Structures are given as structure tokens and as C-alpha cells.
Amino acid sequence: MLAEKIPDWLQVYCEKISSLGAFSGKTANHVLVNEYKQGEGIMPHEDGPLYHPTVTTISLGSHTLLDFYTPISRSDGEAPQTEESRFLFSLLVKPRSLLILQDEMYQRLLHGIRPCDQDTLTDKVVNLSAAGALPGETLTRDTRVSLTIRHVPKVMKAKLILGRK
Ligand SMILES: O=C(O)CCC(=O)C(=O)O
Numbered sequence: 001m002l003a004e005k006i007p008d009w010l011q012v013y014c015e016k017i018s019s020l021g022a023f024s025g026k027t028a029n030h031v032l033v034n035e036y037k038q039g040e041g042i043m044p045h046e047d048g049p050l051y052h053p054t055v056t057t058i059s060l061g062s063h064t065l066l067d068f069y070t071p072i073s074r075s076d077g078e079a080p081q082t083e084e085s086r087f088l089f090s091l092l093v094k095p096r097s098l099l100i101l102q103d104e105m106y107q108r109l110l111h112g113i114r115p116c117d118q119d120t121l122t123d124k125v126v127n128l129s130a131a132g133a134l135p136g137e138t139l140t141r142d143t144r145v146s147l148t149i150r151h152v153p154k155v156m157k158a159k160l161i162l163g164r165k
């Protein structure tokens with residue numbers, strides 16, 4: 001991964017979040033900006049080993065439900081595992097919120113966002129009361145922008161790479 005300067009306005013948030021201790025004393029140096037139009041999602045995935053095992057996300061514009069899944073198990077002889085059967089629970093992620101995920105939730109489980117226009121909240125949304133929401137409530141999605149802010153331990157300075165023979 002190549003280092004580039006983070007814009008000043010965003011650096012402010014990188015520093016604020018890092019000062020909470022999210023990256024074990026390191027300062028965030030990586031921001032991924034995703035935009036989801038109403039109805040768009042992201043398929044279940046893991047983010048890979050490149051990052052410090054903590055991910056922090058600022059959400060803007062709309063709520064979403066972030067869904068968690070067990071990984072596909074490799075043992076033979078088992079019935080095929082559907083996405084539905086691997087689904088564990090969701091988090092209601094509100095606009096203007098900061099979500100911090102780490103350890104097992106981030107490293108072992110897969111996360112994703114179902115592509116849909118509306119979310120009806122159930123008891124599978126495990127942070128309902130903390131998010132001030134009620135079971136049975138239906139929330140309509142709008143455009144959401146997420147800023148995923150992390151610390152990447154290994155970055156290369158562009159100068160070094162370009163200077164290589
Ligand atoms: O938008 C989000 O909150 C999740 C984004 C995500 O999982 C990713 O870009 O890897």
C-alpha cells in the first residue's frame with residue numbers, strides 16, 4: 001500500500017478516533033470512502049490481514065444494518081451452507097455514528113450489508129436499545145456514505161518505490 005497525505009479535514013477525525021485508543025496508540029493512516037445509494041449493499045466479506053485488527057466507521061446520511069456471518073466451514077460432508085444459515089446478527093448503524101469493531105467480530109466473522117431499500121428491525125439487531133430503536137420499526141434507507149478509518153501497519157513511501165531499480 002502506498003502512502004498519500006490524508007486531507008486536513010479528515011486527518012482531524014483520524015486523530016480524534018485514534019486518541020480513543022482504537023489502534024493501540026498508533027494514528028489511523030487509511031480511510032476508505034464508500035457511497036451506497038438506496039438499495040445498495042456490500043456482500044459478506046472479511047477485510048483481510050493488511051489492517052490492524054480494529055476497524056472504525058463513521059456513517060453519514062443514512063442508517064444501515066451491518067450483518068455478521070460465520071465463515072464457510074471447510075469440513076467435508078456437511079450440508080451446503082447458505083448465506084441465510086450463516087447469518088448471526090445485525091448492528092443498526094446510525095447516521096453520524098462511530099462504530100468500532102475489533103477482535104473476533106472483525107477477524108473471524110464476515111460482515112456485509114444486504115441490498116434493500118427498507119429495514120424492519122427484529123431482535124436479530126442486537127444493539128436496538130443502545131441505538132434508541134424499537135423492534136418492529138421499519139426504517140427507509142437513503143444514500144449512505146461511510147468513512148472506514150483504520151491503521152495499516154505496513155505502508156510504503158511512494159518515493160522509495162519509484163526510486164527502486
Ligand atoms: O460501509 C460500511 O460500513 C462497511 C464497508 C466495508 O465493510 C468495507 O468497505 O470493507
Ligand SMILES: [Fe+2]
Nearest residue numbers: 045046047111
Ligand atoms: Fe469490510
